[in-house]
Amino acid sequence: MNLQTALAAMVVFTASAGAIYAQAGVDRPVRRIEADAGAGILSGGGLGSTDANLRRNDPVRQTFRLFATSSDVGRAPLWLVRLAFPLSRRFVVEGALTKATPEVRVSATSDFEGAPSITISETIDQYFVDGSVLIMLDELRIGSRAVPFAAAGAGYLRQLHEGQRLVEQGGVYHAGG
Amino acid sequence: MRPLLIGIIAALSFCQPLSAYIHFNITERGQSIAVKWQRMPLRWFARNSGVPGVTASDFQAAVLRAFGTWQALSTASISFQFAGFTGAEPFDDDGISVVGFQNNPGMDRVLGATGFVVDVITGEIIESDIFFNSAFPWSTATAGDPFRFDLESVAVHEIGHFLGLGHSALGETEVDATGDRRVLASGAVMFPISFGRGVTRDRELQPDDIVGASDLYPDGDFERDTGVVRGRVTRNGVGVLGAHVIAFNPETGHLIAAFTLTRNGDFEIAGLTPGPHIIRVEPLDDGDVGSFFDATDPIDIAFRVAFHDRLAVAPRGGAGDAISVVVQPK
Numbered sequence: 001m002n003l004q005t006a007l008a009a010m011v012v013f014t015a016s017a018g019a020i021y022a023q024a025g026v027d028r029p030v031r032r033i034e035a036d037a038g039a040g041i042l043s044g045g046g047l048g049s050t051d052a053n054l055r056r057n058d059p060v061r062q063t064f065r066l067f068a069t070s071s072d073v074g075r076a077p078l079w080l081v082r083l084a085f086p087l088s089r090r091f092v093v094e095g096a097l098t099k100a101t102p103e104v105r106v107s108a109t110s111d112f113e114g115a116p117s118i119t120i121s122e123t124i125d126q127y128f129v130d131g132s133v134l135i136m137l138d139e140l141r142i143g144s145r146a147v148p149f150a151a152a153g154a155g156y157l158r159q160l161h162e163g164q165r166l167v168e169q170g171g172v173y174h175a176g177g
Numbered sequence: 178m179r180p181l182l183i184g185i186i187a188a189l190s191f192c193q194p195l196s197a198y199i200h201f202n203i204t205e206r207g208q209s210i211a212v213k214w215q216r217m218p219l220r221w222f223a224r225n226s227g228v229p230g231v232t233a234s235d236f237q238a239a240v241l242r243a244f245g246t247w248q249a250l251s252t253a254s255i256s257f258q259f260a261g262f263t264g265a266e267p268f269d270d271d272g273i274s275v276v277g278f279q280n281n282p283g284m285d286r287v288l289g290a291t292g293f294v295v296d297v298i299t300g301e302i303i304e305s306d307i308f309f310n311s312a313f314p315w316s317t318a319t320a321g322d323p324f325r326f327d328l329e330s331v332a333v334h335e336i337g338h339f340l341g342l343g344h345s346a347l348g349e350t351e352v353d354a355t356g357d358r359r360v361l362a363s364g365a366v367m368f369p370i371s372f373g374r375g376v377t378r379d380r381e382l383q384p385d386d387i388v389g390a391s392d393l394y395p396d397g398d399f400e401r402d403t404g405v406v407r408g409r410v411t412r413n414g415v416g417v418l419g420a421h422v423i424a425f426n427p428e429t430g431h432l433i434a435a436f437t438l439t440r441n442g443d444f445e446i447a448g449l450t451p452g453p454h455i456i457r458v459e460p461l462d463d464g465d466v467g468s469f470f471d472a473t474d475p476i477d478i479a480f481r482v483a484f485h486d487r488l489a490v491a492p493r494g495g496a497g498d499a500i501s502v503v504v505q506p507k
């Protein structure tokens with residue numbers, strides 16, 4: 001899994017959790033903008049291992065490891081702002097902005113020529129903007145306060161590496177309820 | 178008439194050492210100019226003689242495949258055209274590029290070599306010839322021959338020179354009981370020492386070769402879609418000349434390398450996939466330093482291999498902030 005995919009996946013989870021929480025109420029008044037702000041934790045995780053391989057001198061396709069690397073992303077605080085606008089009792093549109101600054105760590109070890117092992121870290125500024133449409137399924141109301149809903153939307157992930165010189169970006173699409 | 182320079186400036190030896198991609202350059206009025214072709218397709222002739230085990234037809238077919246390997250690069254604008262067989266010899270200043278066998282037992286460590294006629298004002302290659310030393314046993318067998326050198330593999334290397342690429346130091350060697358170097362592994366077809374008899378793996382280019390050729394003859398959006406890492410290597414506050422600098426992208430697994438080419442220890446690695454890279458610096462100790470630099474250059478090999486303590490970011494279509502790598506004496 002590459003870094004961008006991993007971080008995107010984690011942000012989607014967090015953003016979706018926020019959306020579900022926001023729909024816990026019922027009988028939402030129409031034409032009233034709802035604003036939420038929140039904080040959370042971007043969970044860390046391993047990003048995998050990659051060996052720096054050369055082509056080994058043998059007739060078969062073997063590799064020769066020059067050194068090994070492994071990467072992970074650390075836990076980081078995450079900040080979220082969300083705006084929801086009910087178009088009717090059935091339809092709601094909402095948008096959210098999430099920001100986090102996780103630290104990515106890469107370790108280089110097992111160097112063939114004995115270079116001392118090292119762990120290198122980099123902080124990434126990560127922004128995630130997404131928009132969703134929610135359909136409130138009032139006919140499936142559970143009790144007096146819980147209303148199931150269906151949601152679909154899309155988001156844009158933007159990452160800035162240290163020095164702000166490299167932008168990585170990607171789209172995220174989600175559907176559920 | 179423009180002044181021309183004729184010379185054999187690239188050779189592949191099977192036991193002589195040599196380093197990541199580097200371009201041939203000439204200096205004109207204080208400016209470094211890349212030696213490269215300026216018109217495509219590049220026409221080449223095959224010498225109409227074979228050697229035991231390889232007919233002229235086998236030879237032409239193997240070399241044609243090797244040219245095809247470079248021409249197939251999607252990120253480089255390179256095309257070749259086989260112009261026919263000829264009785265002309267490689268390295269004759271005859272205005273045509275000839276590829277063929279020659280018997281040269283005196284060059285007992287050289288499998289092949291590439292020579293150029295270059296316009297020293299513009300850096301344009303006017304003619305380039307390749308010879309394969311028929312003092313060695315050759316094979317064009319599909320799976321290779323354990324007792325012979327694979328012609329296609331060596332041809333891919335020499336055609337890299339034909340295009341204007343120098344040697345790459347991306348490889349590891351060991352010195353055997355006879356004092357000769359043996360390649361343990363390489364990260365570029367342009368590594369100067371052959372894998373040896375029976376090994377055909379250098380028929381395929383590696384990322385370092387591809388970036389080298391694409392940087393010299395960029396096609397499409399290569400320059401826009403790739404990035405540059407640049408910086409300086411110092412030891413005790415003094416620039417290190419000739420340090421081998423490797424950029425490793427953990428996402429792609431690609432190794433691309435270059436040298437510090439000034440006495441300030443400056444280096445630049447272009448053609449990188451955008452993203453963070455691990456930078457590793459090593460002395461030029463897996464080959465003959467003289468194969469890369471002038472004998473008079475004060476190449477520093479008395480330092481320890483080290484990783485840079487930060488990730489170096491190659492931004493898309495540009496260069497990141499210059500990095501400073503400090504190495505320690507051995």
